[in-house]
Amino acid sequence: MRQGVIEENAGGMWLWLLQRLTAVVLIVGLAVHIVATHVLNLGELSYDNVAGRLAMPLFVVVDFALLGAGIFHALNGLRMVLLDYGFSGRSKTMLSWGLFVFGVAAFGYGAWALWPWLTA
Amino acid sequence: MSQKDRETANVGAGLWKGAGMWAWLFHRVSGVALALYLFAHIWVISRGAATGAEGFNTMFETLESPLFIVLDLFLLAAVVYHALNGIRVLLFDLGVAIRQQKTLFWAVIAISVVVMAVFAYISLSFIASHGA
Structure with a gap:
């Protein structure tokens, strides 16, 4: 193994663990989300229909859990794919920070998108 | 096949x-498809926040048209396969059933087909009863 490979990848274990934990959150959360939204309310989706669900604390928790876990799992997954195509050293650090900043921004944007229903 | 042939047969392929x-x-x-979809979905x-209730409702009339409901089935197929194979990978990480990986792959495919058959039935009967 090339010298320094272990040190260079320190911290990867936590990302690996978080990818598994968010996977579990997504499996449970998406089951609730898909059945509640796209089966039980099929054909009924509208602004007021969403408002009705988000009046229930359960769906506020599910939606924010899906937003956070989904963004992390998606971006960390894309990072794993991209790392197979020659990112190392400085370009790898920039990729990781770029995805981190994008993820935080996407979470903020998603929270802003839900805000009108939460404050209605 | 000799031991040597067995080692070199189909290298790569x-x-x-x-x-x-x-x-x-x-x-x-x-x-990758689901990651890209997620950001389109958030947008x-x-x-709703950007254009208000009216613009949101007009958009959802399109998103619940037969074409988009059928497209949703392809999206769901990606979700179901990724979730079930994700469970398969989680089991391997826990050291469970690694030697049964092939059987588990076919189990993932079989359960995906059953789940998709149920959702296809729900979706197509909705389209049939509400018209195009």
């Missing part, structure tokens, strides 16, 4: 003969 390689490839392709939902 041989990788693509294994169920595990297909499981990995489908997981990756569905994962679509943000139209």
Whole structure:
């Protein structure tokens, strides 16, 4: 193994663990989300229909859990794919920070998108 | 086949003969598709905050048209496969059933087909009863 490979990848274990934990959150959360939204309310989706669900604390928790876990799992997954195509050293650090900043921004944007229903 | 032939047969191409390689490839392709979809989905939902109730409702008339409901089935197929194969990978990480990986891949495919049949039935009967 090339010298320094272990040190260079320190911290990867936590990302690996978080990818598994968010996977579990997504499996449970998406089951609730898909059945509640796209089966039980099929054909009924509208602004007021969403408002009705988000009046229930359960769906506020599910939606924010899906937003956070989904963004992390998606971006960390894309990072794993991209790392197979020659990112190392400085370009790898920039990729990781770029995805981190994008993820935080996407979470903020998603929270802003839900805000009108939460404050209605 | 001699021991030597067995070792060198299908080098390279041989990788693509294994169920595990297909499981990995489908997981990756569905994962990239779902990652891109997630950000499109966040943008679509943000139209409520950006344009208000009326614009949101007009958009959802399109999103619940027969075409988009059928497209949703392809999206759901990616979700179901990625979730089930994800459970398969989680089991391997826990050291469970690694030697049964091929059987588990076919179990993932079989359960995906059953789940998709149920959702296809729900979706197509909705389209049939509400008209195009």
